[in-house]
Amino acid sequence: MNITTFIFILLSVISVGSALMMIASKSPVHSILWLIIVFFTISGHYVLLNAQFLAVVNIIVYAGAIMVLFLFVVMLMNLNAETEPIKNYRLQLVGILSGGSLLLLLVLALMKIDASHQVQMKVGDAGLIKVLGMTLFKNYVLPFEISSVLFLSAMIGAVIIGKKEEKSAN
Amino acid sequence: MLLAIDFALIIEKLILIVVVVSASLVIAMYTTFAERKVAAILQDRRGPNRAGPFGLLQPLADGLKLFFKEEIIPNFSSKFLFILGPALAMLTAVMTSAVVPWGDKVQLFDREINLQIADINIGILYVFGVVSMGVYGIMIGSWASNNKFSLLGGLRAASQIISYELAMGISLIALLMVTGTLSLKEMVVQQQAGHWNIIYQPLGFLIFLICAFAECNRTPFDLPEAENELIGGYHTEYSSMKLGFYLFSEYINMFISSVIMATLFFGGYDMPFVNEANFTPNIAAIIGVAALMTKVILFIFLFMWVRWTIPRFRYDQLMHLGWRILIPLALFNMLVTGAAVLYFNR
Numbered sequence: 001m002n003i004t005t006f007i008f009i010l011l012s013v014i015s016v017g018s019a020l021m022m023i024a025s026k027s028p029v030h031s032i033l034w035l036i037i038v039f040f041t042i043s044g045h046y047v048l049l050n051a052q053f054l055a056v057v058n059i060i061v062y063a064g065a066i067m068v069l070f071l072f073v074v075m076l077m078n079l080n081a082e083t084e085p086i087k088n089y090r091l092q093l094v095g096i097l098s099g100g101s102l103l104l105l106l107v108l109a110l111m112k113i114d115a116s117h118q119v120q121m122k123v124g125d126a127g128l129i130k131v132l133g134m135t136l137f138k139n140y141v142l143p144f145e146i147s148s149v150l151f152l153s154a155m156i157g158a159v160i161i162g163k164k165e166e167k168s169a170n
Numbered sequence: 171m172l173l174a175i176d177f178a179l180i181i182e183k184l185i186l187i188v189v190v191v192s193a194s195l196v197i198a199m200y201t202t203f204a205e206r207k208v209a210a211i212l213q214d215r216r217g218p219n220r221a222g223p224f225g226l227l228q229p230l231a232d233g234l235k236l237f238f239k240e241e242i243i244p245n246f247s248s249k250f251l252f253i254l255g256p257a258l259a260m261l262t263a264v265m266t267s268a269v270v271p272w273g274d275k276v277q278l279f280d281r282e283i284n285l286q287i288a289d290i291n292i293g294i295l296y297v298f299g300v301v302s303m304g305v306y307g308i309m310i311g312s313w314a315s316n317n318k319f320s321l322l323g324g325l326r327a328a329s330q331i332i333s334y335e336l337a338m339g340i341s342l343i344a345l346l347m348v349t350g351t352l353s354l355k356e357m358v359v360q361q362q363a364g365h366w367n368i369i370y371q372p373l374g375f376l377i378f379l380i381c382a383f384a385e386c387n388r389t390p391f392d393l394p395e396a397e398n399e400l401i402g403g404y405h406t407e408y409s410s411m412k413l414g415f416y417l418f419s420e421y422i423n424m425f426i427s428s429v430i431m432a433t434l435f436f437g438g439y440d441m442p443f444v445n446e447a448n449f450t451p452n453i454a455a456i457i458g459v460a461a462l463m464t465k466v467i468l469f470i471f472l473f474m475w476v477r478w479t480i481p482r483f484r485y486d487q488l489m490h491l492g493w494r495i496l497i498p499l500a501l502f503n504m505l506v507t508g509a510a511v512l513y514f515n516r
Contacts, residue, residue, distance in 0.1 A: 033251075059299040068302075068331075071328070075325060
């Protein structure tokens with residue numbers, strides 16, 4: 001077993017383990033902290049695939065900004081295990097059913113995989129910033145700009161929702 | 171090979187890491203001393219002068235005192251997270267130093283040693299990522315304290331750092347348009363050959379500087395620990411060396427952000443008006459490190475000067491400055507820079 005495989009297995013164990021812990025832990029704050037660890041291990045996987053840019057952007061955007069906001073909201077609302085409402089039994093059943101069918105689908109898809117199409121470790125330059133920039137701004141510039149308009153509309157929507165609340169409070 | 175093992179290289183890097191981390195700790199230690207001395211000068215006092223000659227042993231005495239203080243962990247706090255908070259603050263503060271080029275190559279024992287722990291091609295983004303992690307130490311610690319004042323301090327820290335990260339990122343984009351590289355080493359090499367980036371990006375530097383003050387929680391942006399509103403802010407419940415770690419990580423952050431600003435905008439280890447090629451590599455490297463340290467000390471002095479000159483902002487003023495002034499200004503700067511780069515490169 002070479003060192004790359006070893007690191008891959010280590011990262012995978014940590015990421016799956018902390019993903020499970022994220023679901024299993026009672027306190028929302030602990031869940032968020034586990035999720036942050038998951039993001040870190042995913043960044044580790046990106047580095048193994050020679051995609052440093054994706055790795056660091058994953059950390060900046062997800063672990064650095066989105067998770068801080070999650071944590072912010074959870075801390076502000078002071079959610080903890082005692083205040084968590086007791087979930088409906090039927091809802092739990094539906095959750096298990098839908099999650100189980102997704103798992104079944106994934107397993108079926110994985111069974112069809114051709115062994116010759118394995119992921120190539122530490123080669124390829126698809127994740128490097130130069131290649132990524134060229135691809136995004138040359139080949140896919142239109143979808144990129146359209147998705148940015150989507151983000152803009154989401155932002156404006158958030159601002160409008162925030163404004164409305166202020167008015168009704170007055 | 172990406173992960174081939176070269177033991178000499180590992181030992182070299184390990185020594186470099188130990189040197190860099192301990193140097194930043196010692197510098198942070200003496201920055202606390204310098205802060206008190208600068209405050210004394212600005213307020214026409216004498217400052218600490220009892221421990222050792224000119225009070226030079228004062229940081230050691232302070233550290234010793236913190237170590238001997240009683241450890242108090244609040245009854246209802248989550249013990250693991252309570253300890254994790256200051257540890258994370260310290261860890262993220264020190265981690266940034268990994269990609270900083272401290273100097274040029276040194277020749278020692280027939281080896282060429284780069285005075286940089288890791289020259290990764292996304293250097294500045296790495297710094298940005300680690301800085302954005304820094305807020306977790308404060309947030310986790312403040313939440314684990316189970317104290318309303320701590321929690322308020324932590325929430326303030328989170329919203330402040332996220333708000334100012336945006337303007338900082340946009341001002342960095344303008345800089346990256348000029349340099350065309352993300353590697354800090356390459357940026358310094360470019361500035362050695364040409365002009366310092368401050369000439370091309372004066373507005374960008376100003377925005378970056380203000381945001382750096384906010385990210386380090388320094389006055390006038392030290393809302394998370396505003397003592398007359400929040401007792402002690404996020405570290406109200408902390409005592410002993412855990413409190414020391416929080417205070418200390420602020421000084422390390424200050425040191426590292428000074429280094430980053432010197433590297434990005436003021437030529438890093440480049441000594442102005444001196445051609446480094448005239449000297450042997452080792453002497454050139456020593457001159458480089460000395461030049462970088464001089465710039466860093468000037469920046470640290472600026473941090474302190476501002477602290478004792480400008481009073482703390484109110485919270486709405488802070489948000490107004492971040493969202494309504496700095497971000498539009500940074501966007502304007504980016505637009506102008508983009509147009510200029512497009513025009514002159516044609």
